[in-house]
Amino acid sequence: MSDHESVRHLLALSAAGLLDAAEERLVREHARQCARCAAKLDDYATLSAGLSALPCPLLLPDLLRRTNSVVAAELDRRQGAALAGGAAVFALAFVLVIGLTLRIVGGDTAALWWLVWVAVSSVFGAASALALASRRRLERNML
Numbered sequence: 001m002s003d004h005e006s007v008r009h010l011l012a013l014s015a016a017g018l019l020d021a022a023e024e025r026l027v028r029e030h031a032r033q034c035a036r037c038a039a040k041l042d043d044y045a046t047l048s049a050g051l052s053a054l055p056c057p058l059l060l061p062d063l064l065r066r067t068n069s070v071v072a073a074e075l076d077r078r079q080g081a082a083l084a085g086g087a088a089v090f091a092l093a094f095v096l097v098i099g100l101t102l103r104i105v106g107g108d109t110a111a112l113w114w115l116v117w118v119a120v121s122s123v124f125g126a127a128s129a130l131a132l133a134s135r136r137r138l139e140r141n142m143l
Helices: 003-008 011-015 021-033 035-053 061-106 108-142
Strands: none
Touching: 003 021, 003 035, 011 021, 011 035, 021 035, 061 108
16 A cells, blocks of 8 residues: 555544544645645544534433443453353362262262262253253343
8 A cells, every 4th residue: 555545544533633643744744745645634623623512412321331340240241251161170170089089988989979969960960050050041031
């Protein structure tokens, strides 16, 4: 891309005051040498000034409340997911340690019963988690 093309893409940003110092200097130097870009920069500056003069609409209180609740729910979801992941890792380590301990102390039969009990309780726990997650999804959709 030529210097002219790269500067042409920066003209609107320059008029809005959104460029860093180096880019702004590049645009200003090019606009001094290129009448077409200087005219376009002036057009953009006029447009930017006109847009800045327009009144800014006020936020609806209900919109702000709903947005804040959605953001808070997303933060809760992420924190809950991190906590659930940590709890799952801890539970897996706990199951393995207890299973190995029972195998050493009580033999293979005790370890097998332990693993059966863990599997059954894990299935019920997963079903409960899915039921709670679907209920939370319904509550979120009501917002």
